[in-house]
Amino acid sequence: MQLLQVARENQLSRFGTVILDGTKIHANASRHSAFSYGHAEKIEAQLKAEVQEMLALAELADQSMVPDGVSLPDEIKRRQDRLAAIADAKATIEARAKGRFEREQVEHEDKLAQREAKQSANGKKPTGKPPEPPQEGPQPDEQTNLTDADSRIMLTAGRGFEQCYNAQAAVNGESMLVRAPAVKQAANDKEQITSMVAQVQALPEGMNQPKHLVADTGYFSAANVDACHEAGIEPLIAVGRDQHHPARRERFEEPGALSEAASRVETMKHTNSSGGRGFGAKAVYQIVVWPHICSHSGPGCNGCHCPASDNKKAETLVFIGDSGLSWTAFDYQMVERMGIEPTTSSLRTTRSPS
Numbered sequence: 001m002q003l004l005q006v007a008r009e010n011q012l013s014r015f016g017t018v019i020l021d022g023t024k025i026h027a028n029a030s031r032h033s034a035f036s037y038g039h040a041e042k043i044e045a046q047l048k049a050e051v052q053e054m055l056a057l058a059e060l061a062d063q064s065m066v067p068d069g070v071s072l073p074d075e076i077k078r079r080q081d082r083l084a085a086i087a088d089a090k091a092t093i094e095a096r097a098k099g100r101f102e103r104e105q106v107e108h109e110d111k112l113a114q115r116e117a118k119q120s121a122n123g124k125k126p127t128g129k130p131p132e133p134p135q136e137g138p139q140p141d142e143q144t145n146l147t148d149a150d151s152r153i154m155l156t157a158g159r160g161f162e163q164c165y166n167a168q169a170a171v172n173g174e175s176m177l178v179r180a181p182a183v184k185q186a187a188n189d190k191e192q193i194t195s196m197v198a199q200v201q202a203l204p205e206g207m208n209q210p211k212h213l214v215a216d217t218g219y220f221s222a223a224n225v226d227a228c229h230e231a232g233i234e235p236l237i238a239v240g241r242d243q244h245h246p247a248r249r250e251r252f253e254e255p256g257a258l259s260e261a262a263s264r265v266e267t268m269k270h271t272n273s274s275g276g277r278g279f280g281a282k283a284v285y286q287i288v289v290w291p292h293i294c295s296h297s298g299p300g301c302n303g304c305h306c307p308a309s310d311n312k313k314a315e316t317l318v319f320i321g322d323s324g325l326s327w328t329a330f331d332y333q334m335v336e337r338m339g340i341e342p343t344t345s346s347l348r349t350t351r352s353p354s
Contacts, residue, residue, distance in 0.1 A: 017173030027151035038140030097138035104134035154187040
């Protein structure tokens with residue numbers, strides 16, 4: 001917090017754009033320690049049967065049926081301890097299942113209401129099957145981890161499943177200072193935008209109301225676009241993965257005109273692709289202004305067309321983006337639209353930060 005305040009006071013950042021991304025952090029637990037509800041019920045029944053069998057053996061006067069070196073009280077206690085741990089694990093899964101059912105029930109009722117409203121509006125029966133109601137109670141595949149019950153099984157970047165947490169970070173678009181960190185249990189990034197936006201807006205005045213939010217396609221949903229607009233933030237969320245090395249005509253193709261009845265998602269798509277695909281990939285990031293180091297000598301620098309020739313502070317425009325690896329004719333046209341004279345001596349590029 002103090003670092004952000006120092007950056008604001010020294011005008012190191014305008015805090016106008018926030019970039020959101022996440023990564024999976026491995027928990028201090030093995031995925032092999034995960035315990036599903038179906039497996040818990042199976043082991044629970046087995047242990048209860050073994051306890052009853054050992055209690056019956058303990059009541060016999062003839063202990064010849066007890067193997068040598070086996071202490072029935074110790075064996076019974078060990079199984080009872082395991083049964084207590086299984087009961088705690090089942091209670092955790094049941095509590096999660098209850099919360100899951102309540103959320104899914106609300107979503108189910110919303111879908112039914114939308115279906116009925118559509119039918120009332122056009123007077124026709126909706127096509128397709130009606131939404132299925134959620135299943136109440138824990139499902140056999142719902143699980144918890146006996147070592148770290150707070151962690152979850154998540155799909156990692158290596159396409160494997162591990163016991164993890166989902167770490168999120170909302171950073172400032174100019175200085176890359178972290179504005180809102182968080183560690184989540186939900187593996188899906190789509191569920192994180194609302195809480196992360198609320199966390200950013202809880203910051204002190206001057207740092208809590210970004211104009212734009214940038215995120216990759218893992219965060220895209222119509223609900224998240226609406227949530228950003230309701231928070232007064234323009235979302236710039238990728239709606240899909242672009243193909244590598246698109247054709248030149250496709251890269252410079254201008255999008256069609258946006259209709260007046262366009263939805264918020266359609267408006268965002270149009271904004272993302274505005275000015276061609278090459279520009280859209282770079283426009284999603286901030287334009288960073290760096291001090292210009294001219295190759296010419298002399299205080300006036302009259303030998304080139306850089307702003308120093310007019311006794312102004314020289315600048316270099318650097319576009320940071322996925323495709324910002326080389327300047328094209330279209331890039332120069334874009335800079336001209338901004339009222340800046342594009343010259344090879346005042347333009348350079350840099351790779352996107354990884």
